[in-house]
Amino acid sequence: MNDLPKQKETNLSFEKIKKDILHPMQNHKGLELWIVFLITVISVCGWAYYIQLKDGLGVTGMRDYVSWGLYIANFVFFVAVSLVGMLISSILGLLRIDWITPISRIAEIIAVAFVAVAGLVIVLDMGRPDRVLNVMIHGRFQSPILWDVTVITTYLTVSALLLILPMIPDLAICKKELTKASPIMKKLYNILSLGYINTPAQHKHLHKMIRTLMVLIVPIGLAIHTVTSWLFAATLRNGWDTTIFGPYFVAGAFVAGSAALIIAMYFFRVNYKLQDYITDLQFDKMGKLLVAVCLVYLYFNLNEFLVPGYKMKTGDDIHLKELFYGNWAIMFWASQLLGNIIPIILLVNKKFRKPLPIMIISLFVLAGAWFKRYVIVIPTMLHPHLPIQNVPENFVHYYPSAIEISVTVLSFALVLLIITVLSKIFPVVPIVETAESKGIEVKIEA
Template sequence: MNDLPKQEETTLSFEKIKKDILHPLQNHKGLELWIVFLVTVIAVCGWAYIVQLRDGLGVTGMRDYVSWGLYIANFVFFVAVSLVGMLISSILGLLRIDWITPISRISEMIAVAFVAVSGLVIIMDMGRPDRVANVIIHGRFQSPILWDITVVTTYLMISLLLLILPMIPDLAICKNELKKASPIMKKIYNVLSLGYINTPSQHKHLHRMIKTLMVLIVPVGLAIHTVTSWLFAATLRNGWDTTIFGPYFVAGAFVAGAAALVMAMYFFRINYKLQDYITDVQFDYMGKLMVAVCLVYLYFNLNEFLVPGYKMKTGDDVHLKELFTGHWAVLFWCSQLLGNVIPIILLLMKKFRKPLPLMLISIFVLASAWIKRYVIVIPTLLHPHLPIQNVPENFVHYFPTGIEIAVTVLSFALALLIITVLAKIFPVVPICEIAEQRGIEVKIED
C-alpha cells in the first residue's frame, strides 16, 4: 500500500531529505528554552519527592484502604502509552504498511520514554525505594509484581534496540553531515553507527535483526499490560475481579498510545517543518486506526460493565452505582464519552481526520485515558467487602495531596524530557527508509 503523493516522489532528492530532516537537530530555536522549562519543573517537583522520601508516604493522600493512589494510576497509564511502539513499529511494520514509515521512529521514542518512566513511577510509590533490589533478590515466582518488573525491563530493552537499530544508517549520515555537532555527539554518532556504509551485506543483516526484534516485541508488549492487569485481577475486589482485564487493558493501551502518537506527530510536523514527510496521509490513517482500536476498547468496556450489571451482586451493585450515578459519575462518563464514544463518531468523518482536528481529539482521548486509569484504581479501593468503620475520617475518602500531585507531574516532565532530548540528538523521521520507500538511491560516505 503506497498512498504517498505523486509530486513528492518526483521532487524529493536524497540531499533534500537529508537537509529537511537534519536541519532541526542544529537549528531549532526555542527547543533549549523548552528543555530549561522541563528541567525546572523536574527540579521543583523533585523537591516534593525528597519531602516524601524524608517524611514517608504519610504526606500523600494514601492510607490503609486507598494504598494505591495517583502513582499506580499513573503507572498503568505510562505502560499503556508505551505500547504504541509495539503497535506501530511491530504489528503494522510486520504487515508492511507503508504509511507508518515517517512516524515509526516517533512511536519508538514515545515507547522508550514512557516505559522507562513507568519503572520510576513504581519506585516513587515505594515508601522505602532503597529496598527495591529485594524484589529481585527475594522475589517469588507466584508474585505478579516480579513478572511485572521482568516484562517492563524486557520491553524497555527491546524498545531501545528497535529505536537504535533502524537508526544506524541515519546515524552514519549524521556523523558526516552534522558539522556543527559537538565532539561528544560526533563520537556518539560514530560509535552507534557501527561503521555502517550501506553495503548489501550490512543492509541484509540489519534488516534481519530488526525483523527479529519486531517479532519478539509483540508477545513482550502484550505481556507487559496483561501482567499489569493481573496485579488488579488477581484479587476478589469488586471492579477488579474479572477475567477480561488482560485484553481490556491492552485495547485501552492501544487507544492511549495512538492518541499520544498523534499529538507528537502534530508537534514535530509543525515545529520541525516536516510537512513533506508527516503528511495528511499519516493523520488520515492514524484517525482510522484510532476508530478501530476505540471500537475494540468500547466492546471490552461493554463487557466489563454489562455482565456484573446484569448479575448485580451486592458488592458490584454498590460499585457500579457509584460509577454510573454516584460520586465518580462525572469522571466515569467523561472518560467513556470524551475518550471513546464521541471520538469514534467524529473520526468516521474525514474532515476530523485532518491534522489539527485529529490532534485536538487526541488530547481529549489521552486525558480521558488517564482519568479512566484513575477511575479503575481508586473507587474499587474505597469499596472493600467489609465496611470502613472506626477509622479516622481521612481513611474514608481519598484526595491527592500537593506532594502527590507534584510527584505525578514529575513523571510526566521526565517522559517529555526524554522524548525532547532524543528528538534533539536523533532524526525523528527515518532518512534512509524514506528515501528507499520513494525509490531514491541512498548514499552513505565511508
C-alpha cells in the same frame, strides 16, 4: 528493462531529505528554553519527592484502604502509552504497511520514554525505594509484581534496541553531515553507527536483526500490559475480579498510545517543519486506526460493566452505582464519552482526520485514558468487602495531596524531557527508509 522496479514519483531528492530532517537538530529556536523549563519543573517537583522520601508516604493522601493512589493510576497509564511502539513499529511493520515509515521512529521514542518512566513511577510509589533490588534478589515467582518488573525491563530493552537498530544508517549520515555537532555527539554517532556504509551484506544483516526484534517485541508488549492487568485481576475486589482485564488493558493501551502518537506527530510536523514527510495521509490513516482500536475498547467496556450489572451481586451493585451516578459519575462518563464514544463518532468523518482537528480530539482521548485509569484504581479500593468503619475521616475518602500531584507532574515532565532530548540528538523521521520508500537512491559515505 521491464524487470526493473519502477521508482515512485517524487519531488524530493536524497540531499533534500537529509537537509529537511537534520536541520531541526542543529537549528531549532526555543528548544533549549523548553528543555530548561522542563528541568526547572523536574527540580521543583523533585523537592516534593524529597519531602516524601524524608517524611514517608504519610504526606500523600494514601491510607490503609487506598494504598494505591495517583501513582499507580499514573503507572498504568504510562505502560499503556508505551505500547504504541509495539503497535506501529512491530504489528504494522510486520504487515509491511508503508505509510508508517515517517512516524515509526516517533512511536519508538514515545515507547522508550513512557516505559522508562513507568518503571521509575513504581519506585516513586515505594516508601523505602532503597529496598527495590529486593524485588529481584528475593522475588518469588508467585508474585505478579515480580512478573511486572521483569516484563517492563525486557520491554524497555527491546524497545531501545528497536529504536537504535533501524537508526544505524541515519546515524552514519549524522556522523558526516552534522558538522556543528559537539565532539561528544560526533563520538556517539560514530559509536552507534557501527561503521555502517550500506553495503548489501550490512543491509541484509541489519534488516534481519530488525525483523527479529519486531517479532520478539509483540509477545513482550502484550505481556507487559497483560501482567499489569493481573496485578488487579488476581484479587477478589469488586471492579477488578474479572477474566477480561488482560485483553481489556491491551485494547485500552492501543487507544492511549495511538492518541499520544497523533499528538506527537502534530507537534513534530509543525515545530520541525516536516509537512513533506508527516503528511495528511499519516493523520488520516492514524485517525482510522484510532477509530478501530476505540471500537475494540468500547466492546471491552461494555463487557466490563454489562455482565456484572446484569447479575448485580451486592459488591458489584455498590461499585457500579458509584460509577454510574454516584461520586465518580462525572469522571467515569467523561472518560467514556470524551475519551472514546464521541471521538469515534467524529473521526468517522474525514474532515476530522485532518492534522489540527485530530490532534485536538486525541488530546481528549489521551486525557480520557488517564482518567479511566484513575477510575479503575481508586473507586475499587474505596469499596472493600467489609465496611469502612471506626476509622478517621480521611481514611474514608481519597484526595491526592499536593506532594502526590507534584511528583506526578515530575513524571510527566521527565517523559517530555526524554522525548525532547531524543528528538534533539536523533532524526525523528527515518532518512534512509524515507528515501527508499520513495524509490530514491541512497548513498552513505565511509
